[in-house]
Amino acid sequence: MDLSNLQPxxxxxxxxxxxxxxxxxxxxxxxxxxxxxAKSRSGYSAKVGFEGGQMxxxxxxxxxxxxxxxxxxxxxxxxxxxxxxxxxKNLTKIGLEELRTAGFINNKQLVKILANGALxxxxxxxxxxxxxxxxxxxxxxxxxxxxx
Numbered sequence: 001m002d003l004s005n006l007q008p009x010x011x012x013x014x015x016x017x018x019x020x021x022x023x024x025x026x027x028x029x030x031x032x033x034x035x036x037x038a039k040s041r042s043g044y045s046a047k048v049g050f051e052g053g054q055m056x057x058x059x060x061x062x063x064x065x066x067x068x069x070x071x072x073x074x075x076x077x078x079x080x081x082x083x084x085x086x087x088x089k090n091l092t093k094i095g096l097e098e099l100r101t102a103g104f105i106n107n108k109q110l111v112k113i114l115a116n117g118a119l120x121x122x123x124x125x126x127x128x129x130x131x132x133x134x135x136x137x138x139x140x141x142x143x144x145x146x147x148x
Contacts, residue, residue, distance in 0.1 A: 074129055075109040079137055080117020082125065095126035096148075113138075113145070 020031040033040040049056045082094055085102055099105050113125060115133035122142035130138075135145040 072110065074112035075105050076112055076114050077104060077127070078114050078116035079119045079134055082113070082123060083117065083119050083121060086121050086123050091123065093124040093126070096128075119143075 017027060017032070018025060019027040022028045030040065038044050049058055051057070077099065081104070085091065085098070085104075086094060089098075089102075091098060096105070096111060099111060100107065105111055110128040112129040112131070113127045113134045114131050115137055119137050119141045123138070124144045124146070125138055126146045126148060128148050130145050130147065138145045
């Protein structure tokens with residue numbers, strides 16, 4: 001076998017439909033487009049959302065709500081996560097860099113510490129925001145909660 005005698009597998013290549021080539025072909029006349037109407041005409045292209053003249057869905061459904069352009073999105077990290085991280089890596093101070101290297105956040109995310117779980121180790125936490133209860137729990141455990 002060499003490049004001069006390669007052939008596609010039998011049945012893998014089909015010849016295209018030859019439409020509009022006379023009545024004898026079975027695909028003449030209307031050229032498989034049916035009778036009349038916009039879809040039978042040349043140049044027709046369906047507009048996005050067009051429903052044949054019926055009121056389209058995007059106009060039937062009412063508008064509601066808005067996007068607050070001033071919203072600040074935080075990545076939530078719980079106290080039990082900080083506890084596990086501090087014990088696993090033997091840390092006394094946890095900041096954004098430690099959370100990045102541990103894979104909890106990426107470079108662009110802001111962090112808010114939430115109070116889910118217990119905290120038994122004394123750690124100094126640096127984050128963008130804290131819930132009141134989380135801040136109280138960190139201070140009660142002997143650590144500090146510093147906002148950036």
